[in-house]
Amino acid sequence: MTEDDALVRKARGGDRNALEAVWRAHRRFVAAVLFARWPRGLDLEDGLQEVALALVRRIGSLEDPGKLRPWLRAIAIRAAATAGRRLEIEVRGSASAEVEPAVPGDARLVDARDEESVVLARVRELPLDYREPLVLRAVHGMTQREIASALGLPETTVETRLARARRMLREAMTIRAAAPRAQETKR
């Protein structure tokens, strides 16, 4: 039994300190799962609070302490789906209205001051199957094996998805040098 499993068992038995320790250890993971699905324009903290509340209320129903992350992920997915329905926002594949659309190409990587907001916008455009492992990988400390365990997938599948996701992201971040030059020529 791992240290984490022992903590979950204590939390399940009503130990409030253990429950808080479990939450602190996994809230960043929950945030990543939510982030991969959370409707734009809504506060991510609302989703986190929903999952935190569910953890307090339903930790007793978690049968296998080793399955905490998949269990938390299922709760987070439901919370995101509910939020999406509530606001009638299409989460999957929603395009960014704030960032210039990407043009696949090889020549020049976006050299914007707000590179971070651009990369987030591009990540949101990836299909969910690729977006989620990529976001989880970017969360400090999550290995491919941990991601595979949380998603219930073979490690090789996660590796393949990450490789493809990286390629898609790289291509989406790249703007064909010819495009701006063509615009300048038109002027």
Add this chain to the structure above:
Amino acid sequence: MTTTREDGFIHRLVERESSPEDLRALAALAADDDRVWDRVSAALRADAALERAVGAALAPAERVELPRPRAALRRAWLLFGWAAAAALAPILLFGRSPGERVAPPGALAGEPVGELTRVLLDAKKARGGEGLEVLYVRRLVERAFVLSLLEVGLDEHGDPAVAPASVARFRPPESL
């Protein structure tokens, strides 16, 4: 979309898991296509930007603590303080109709329907020596129209928690 050998090499390079064979194979690919190194550079840069961006986007998670059931209860008691004052289990809380005012302690809050037997709490000789001084609970029965019915119970940790009450559980006396 298929995963190319190049995708795999770049992925392992970003993951810092490249073997010497991977690097030799990548160099061989680059010998035929000089844009391979541009793509490696772009992948490393995108990954670094992603790590920074996700780190910043998820930072609010560190501020979110577990809700305390007692805090939720306090809010309910503030909202329905007049009802919570009768701190005898089970406590029922009412979601009031819009515009309905909170009744001060002792005042009628709904339409009086009847009164149940008084409950004696204490009895002693009156100070004047004549008669008794009694302390009792007067149980008025009122009728009101409310939006919802809530019940204060205990959660799995033994802490008080507010939850919707089942209307079917309550069957008033026929006389009411």
